[in-house]
Amino acid sequence: MRLSYLCAMAAAIVLTFGLSVDARAANLGAANAFNGFIFGNLTSAGQDTEGRLAVGGNFTASNYGVGSGGIGPAVPITNPRTDVLVVGGDMNAQGGWQVFNGNAVWGTSLTAAPTTPSGVTYQGNPVNFAAAQADLTAKSTAWGALSTNASVVFDGFSTLTLTATSAGLNVFNVSESVWESTSNKQIVNAFPMATLLINILGTNVTQFGGMSYNGSSSPSAAHGGVLFNYPQATVVQTNNIAMLGSVLAPYAALTINGGGINGVGVAASAHQQNGGEFHNFTFTGDIPVVPEPTSLALAGLGLAAIAVKRRRA
Known part of the structure; x- marks a missing residue:
């Protein structure tokens, strides 16, 4: 027996x-459904999130907007309406800005509500932020331990070229010092269905300058398979750079200072300033999770x- x-x-x-x-293979879990996914607090003045936004802590913003699209697509109107903005703590929509094409959800308190002409504002907890944080921190750590299997070429001055070498998972490990010293970051991928996992290894990362994907610096759905992973960082700052892919920085305080994240943006906390935005492109990669x-x-x-x-x- x-x-x-x-x-x-x-x-x-x-x-x-x-x-x-x-x-569990290969996606960003609960964050996949959002453009910005922040475990803790988010603050901003004058920026936006073009897709859906989830904030586990408090969200304080003025002259903002969620779901309107722009560089990326807008959130589509669904029936029943989608929860376009979800805040786990206090929602403070200073000035009464707008959530487009769906609902705004607040968690513990409501200081000021956004307008929701195509939805409603209500109290609830549709996102399990604690479970998502545990899932994504574990994935970031596991993916950050993978060995490089693609081409990483640094010219010793300002140009870093990352070239995919297979139609499957391409892993690039780049040190913080090299990443920060390069103002010309070139991503080359001849495989439309490939996944490019770019691990930036360091604790305090600042990124700037230009970035291109197959020679183009324009954000598009073509770079949906690119993920920038920061498994060690407690601080990540983007300075006027268009990140052509999704960003996974589960331990980091993220500052988007100009430019934007063109994909899913995941961080422990975040601050947007000087036009720094989340642009609504999805992550389409496939990264096996280490059991x-x-x-x-x-x-x-x-x-x-x-x-x-x-x-x-």
Whole structure:
């Protein structure tokens, strides 16, 4: 009976383990549905988020807008209406700016509400920020430990060229010092379905200058497979640079000083200034998640039990 129980448990573990690898592969979890996803507080004056925005802490902003599109597409109108702005703490929409094409949701308190001509403003908690933070910090750490398998060329002066070498996952590991010293960041990708994981390794990262994707500096859906990952950073600042891809900085206080993040932006906290914006492009990459040691151990136990059962049969 004990062996039968172990076998049943093993089958469940193996099935769960197999499914979890597929289900967890490669996306930004709950953040995938948003343009900006901040675990803590977000402050801003005069900027916007073109897509959906989720803020786990307090959100204080003036002359703002959410969901209107612009460089990227607007949030579409759905029925029932989409929660376009979700705030877990206090919502303070100074000046009564607008949320486009959907609802605004506040969590613990409401200081000032935005206008919602195509939706409603209500209290709720549709996003589990704690679970999302645990998921994305684990992914960032695991992905940051992957080895380089693509081409990283630094000319020693100002140009860094990152070239994809396969149609699958391309990993680039770049030190903070090299990343910060290059004003000309070139991304080259001849594989439309490839994923480009660019790990920036350092604790206090400032990025500036120009960035291009296949020779173009214009934001577009073409760079949806690019993810800039900052697994060690506690501070990330973008200075007048268009980041052509999504940004994962789960431990960092992110400052967008001019320019913009053209993809999903994930950070511990954030401040937007001088026109720094989130532009609504999605992350379409596929990055396998390294299984947790406990999952591997359980899977091993399950397989061992199955093997014992077969030997006794």
